Amino acid sequence: MYTKKRSYWALMGVPFALYGVLIIIDPVYYSGKFQMVIDLHGINYILGPLLIAVGSVLIWRFFVPQKKHISIFTTMICPKCQTTYQPDRTEHLTCPKCGGELEPLEGFYERLPELKDE
Numbered sequence: 001m002y003t004k005k006r007s008y009w010a011l012m013g014v015p016f017a018l019y020g021v022l023i024i025i026d027p028v029y030y031s032g033k034f035q036m037v038i039d040l041h042g043i044n045y046i047l048g049p050l051l052i053a054v055g056s057v058l059i060w061r062f063f064v065p066q067k068k069h070i071s072i073f074t075t076m077i078c079p080k081c082q083t084t085y086q087p088d089r090t091e092h093l094t095c096p097k098c099g100g101e102l103e104p105l106e107g108f109y110e111r112l113p114e115l116k117d118e
């Protein structure tokens with residue numbers, strides 16, 4: 001599932017990485033339109049890899065699905081009996097009532113919209 005936001009950030013990663021490569025190869029940028037020269041000699045070996053790293057992370061985040069981080073403060077819900085649990089009342093992330101595997105409440109009804117009316 002790719003949201004609009006995700007693809008936007010992935011697209012941002014491409015120019016970041018490309019610009020990083022560009023300033024390592026050619027650190028002097030001349031803009032004819034603005035009549036100015038931007039000389040990045042000296043910092044291009046820091047800035048370049050930094051931009052490539054940022055770009056790579058953005059692209060990587062797009063292609064690798066992010067694991068949902070379950071914090072100890074997350075309210076959980078049982079998909080079977082739809083009982084919600086405060087985090088300190090659950091053990092081993094299973095439902096004490098029916099033994100179902102608990103999921104984070106946040107985004108639960110977005111993932112399973114057919115349960116919303118029950």
Ligand SMILES: [Zn+2]
Nearest residue numbers: 078081095098
């Ligand atoms: Zn349950």
